[in-house]
Amino acid sequence: MTQMPSPPPEELVKQWESEQKRLRQEVLEEDTEDWQRSPDFAGLERVGGVDLSFIKGDEVNACAQLVVLSYPDLKVLYEDSRMVTLTAPYVSGFLAFRETPFLLEALQRLETSQPTLVPQVVFVDGNGLFHYREFGVACHLGVLSGLPCVGVAKNLLQVQGVLKDEEHQSQIAALQKGGDSFPLTAASGKVLGKALRSCDKSSKPVYVSVGHRISLDAAVRLTHLCCRYRVPEPIRQADVRSREYLRIHFPAPDT
DNA sequence: GCGACAG
């Protein structure tokens, strides 16, 4: 039997909206670290990536993953996989309330056990300021953790007047090589993020936006430098390893 | 009624 998605309680959504409006005030949209100002990011040694993977028909059980890679080598220095039980449902625009608590716990475990391995910036699967209320999951994790964060979404969210129309498609077609990008501009005129051709091989862009404590230009440049494939290596490793964890500990039901 | 809908 297929369970229809239950409508999210509107009271909860209102509470979530005010929470986002409150925390939004804490976001820093500029570079706050010396390495971010350096042309080659000198001083940057550790980049983090987080993600959650789910079991096929299970809405509440998931594997929360944190990885820390060396920079610029992009070798895995630390890995943490943890089964968690989600409580909040997925509602577009409120992803953070579903995932952030467990990502924060992973960062706190690292801070406690191996503080010298805490990443200097964290790549988050999802948007940052490129969001209905300019407070996506990358901002949420950034503000609550205090760490610089970058949001990288694989799909375009149509927000604040940004549309995926024929014009958008033509802008994508104009991205010639890895590193090329174009701005995602809100109706207000503010640039909320950038569509980035992350590497030469992928014609489909990723959508980069500021999470916390980093400028958009630095976020886009760093994202490009962290891409071996379309998805930045920190996020890709978190995704690969969390799915591997599920494959080993929760094998698919035998027919 | 139709389309949109990060993960």
Add this chain to the structure above:
DNA sequence: ATCTTGTCGC
């Protein structure tokens, strides 16, 4: 998010 094989290319 997850469901899914092969196929084309280096």
